[in-house]
Amino acid sequence: MYYFVEPMREIDIGEVQKIERCSFSTLWSANTYRRELRNPESSRYIVVRASRTPPLPTLRASDVAAQRSNWFGTLFAGFFSGHEINTEYPIVGYGGLWLTVDDAHITTIAVAPSHRGQGLGELLLNGLIDHAQDLHAALLTLEVRVSNVVAQNLYLKYGFYIAGRRPRYYTDNAEDALIMSTDAIHSHEYRARLSALRHQLFARLRTQAEITGALPGQVQPIEPPATTSSVEVPFKPSGL
Template identity: 35%
Template sequence: METAYTIRKMEKSDLDQVHEIEQLSFTVPWSKESLLYEIEQNLFAKYMVVELEGKVVGYCGVWVIMEDAQITNIAVHPDFRGMKIGEALLTFAIQLSKEMNAKRLSLEVRVTNYIAQSLYKKVGFTVGGIRKRYYTDNQEDALVMWVNVQ
């Protein structure tokens, strides 16, 4: 049985739930203030949430600058992982990037995050490079992954 959820634009009222997901998902989470800036002031940013039965269970941020789009962050609440919500968010981000005339969409992922890498590859991302010592918490390298959206 499939669960019905909605993907919609992130609103200020979603910040507490999004920040909770951020804290549960990342070792160096973004602050509420940073997330608020993204949705209210960053003209290049597009943020979306996944809502399930009135609860925000995932979110994704994309910056679109000319022909390039970048996923800034994407996360699903741990209690809702494995339900294809992350895949739906990625597919939505690809479509959004295409609609905004970007030619490619990129993201960074920890070299040890094999689960995320597998998901990204499933929707068409390929490894395009590496950023040495990218993550500030442990100096871990990041893979740069790309997908053409046009």
């Protein structure tokens, strides 16, 4: 199976909500998604799509440059050549973040149950890290249920550490949240860690595509771009 990351659009909301319903007990309204998508200066949302064969062009010309700044988007760059958007590739995961004063807060991330355990949570997290860097965030933060060990493992793998705890944070069952945070995402150490993880993930996804995909050898890896430097950004309240 071939997977690729794209910006989320308003027409994707229904498909995203189907995954959300299988993943979370507290749900967002369609209007909440719309509000987020209409505020790209401080909110970024992405989806990962699946294709059984190397995907046909799916991006408008105006999207190509933006997509090429994201090395995951360029996984199938040879197929993105300025055609109109089509939606024939199902969405199998999504994620988003908000920019706050000096950090990017991951608001949501989920993979369809049928596609978990294949590296797509990592793919999404990497896409969000790219957007955080693009927004000049200094670091990443999030809240996660104390019982959600799978998600915590994903975050620990990407250099998040437990920075605190919010007692009874979740309204459905009064469960505590762990606050997790990275160190500075522009630091040499974090970039080196990210680069190593990305190359491992890239190799894994390429192998999976070659095993299950139609045409081995058509996926051309492209190196991650250099990251940007951090600057202070306007405040926006956050919460998962």
